[in-house]
Amino acid sequence: MQTHQQKLDMANYLRGLIPWTSNIVLHTHSDDSYQDKYLEPMLGTGTIDGPSMQVANPARVHERMRKWVEASEDAGERWVVNLDEIGPASMGVMPDSYDTST
DSSP states (O other), X not given: OOOHHHHHHHHHHXXXXXXXXXXXXXXXXXXXXXXXXXXXXXXXXXXXXXXXXXXXXXXXXHHHHHHHHXXXXXXXXXXXXXXXXXXOTTTOSOOTTSOTTO
């Protein structure tokens, strides 16, 4: 696992390497406490443009995405918060008819 400084260094390296404007993001795992521990230190650093989220519970996607949009705004730099993995890894995205409460 990378240290916080390694994440900052990696993002800065990528930003200097890419000759065009591009979003620099960090991928997260689906565990809320891990996301918080991983992303909170990045707020306000100006190093990344946002997280690329993984959210296991489809019913919590809006809540988790909104948390990081608002937290980044509060830190003075609005992140682009995107979702690249949704649902349990064993199931992926389920149809709308699937009851997430079961």
